[in-house]
Amino acid sequence: MLMKKWNELPKEFQTSEIKQYYDILAKRTAALIIKRSFDIIMSLLLLLILSPVFLVIAVMIKAETKGAVFYRQKRITQYGKSFRIYKFRTMIVNADQLGTLVTLQGDERITKTGKRIRKCRLDELPQLINVLKGEMTFVGTRPEVEKYVKVYSDAMKATLLLPAGITSLASIRYKDEDEILAKYPQNVDEAYINIVLSEKMKYNLEYLIQFSIWQDLKLCFLTIAAVLHK
Numbered sequence: 083m084l085m086k087k088w089n090e091l092p093k094e095f096q097t098s099e100i101k102q103y104y105d106i107l108a109k110r111t112a113a114l115i116i117k118r119s120f121d122i123i124m125s126l127l128l129l130l131i132l133s134p135v136f137l138v139i140a141v142m143i144k145a146e147t148k149g150a151v152f153y154r155q156k157r158i159t160q161y162g163k164s165f166r167i168y169k170f171r172t173m174i175v176n177a178d179q180l181g182t183l184v185t186l187q188g189d190e191r192i193t194k195t196g197k198r199i200r201k202c203r204l205d206e207l208p209q210l211i212n213v214l215k216g217e218m219t220f221v222g223t224r225p226e227v228e229k230y231v232k233v234y235s236d237a238m239k240a241t242l243l244l245p246a247g248i249t250s251l252a253s254i255r256y257k258d259e260d261e262i263l264a265k266y267p268q269n270v271d272e273a274y275i276n277i278v279l280s281e282k283m284k285y286n287l288e289y290l291i292q293f294s295i296w297q298d299l300k301l302c303f304l305t306i307a308a309v310l311h312k
Contacts, residue, residue, distance in 0.1 A: 085111070094162070097239075099240065118216075124220065125214040146193055146195045147195075152169065157227060158231045161242060168212055169208055172199060206248060221289075222246055226279075244293075249305040253282075
């Protein structure tokens with residue numbers, strides 16, 4: 083997870099708005115190495131330990147509906163690269179063609195099994211595969227679809243200096259964002275960009291400034307507490 087040299091970054095990343103965040107992260111090489119090592123060890127360990135859970139959820143999904151067990155969607159990660167994020171499928175087949183790219187409260191596209199595993203965030207478990215591959219990390223800005231990344235300001239693009247994350251302070255603060263978006267059924271995408279995304283990015287940029295291994299561990303524990311509390 084070592085940072086690229088400044089002149090090796092994509093041209094759209096070589097801006098003054100991003101440079102201030104780049105300089106902070108570039109000085110924390112040791113922490114970035116530890117972060118990647120932690121990702122590899124913990125993702126491998128959790129994939130082994132949770133393999134029975136993966137099997138049970140897979141059986142539940144296949145028993146209820148036809149279609150794939152995993153849902154793979156194109157997202158954006160470090161330096162603007164695209165990748166396919168893994169999730170357990172919680173919606174009907176072709177759900178993304180039948181509505182918005184964000185999920186609303188009471189979304190009718192969600193299956194019964196989907197509702198159960200979403201409640202405890204178990205649908206996110208397959209992202210351990212993305213972490214192991216280096217496409218994601220445990221703590222970092224949640225990966226967005228290209229449609230939303232295209233509206234990033236230069237400052238927001240600084241969040242792409244690191245791989246996308248499974249969790250973050252923004253994710254914790256906005257874990258019920260579907261309730262906010264439910265208030266704007268006619269303009270969901272606009273509401274997400276102007277209300278939710280813009281506020282989440284304030285937390286994500288603050289994370290880059292405060293980045294440390296201890297901060298990552300703290301956010302992991304806060305995420306577990308948030309899931310259990312729900």
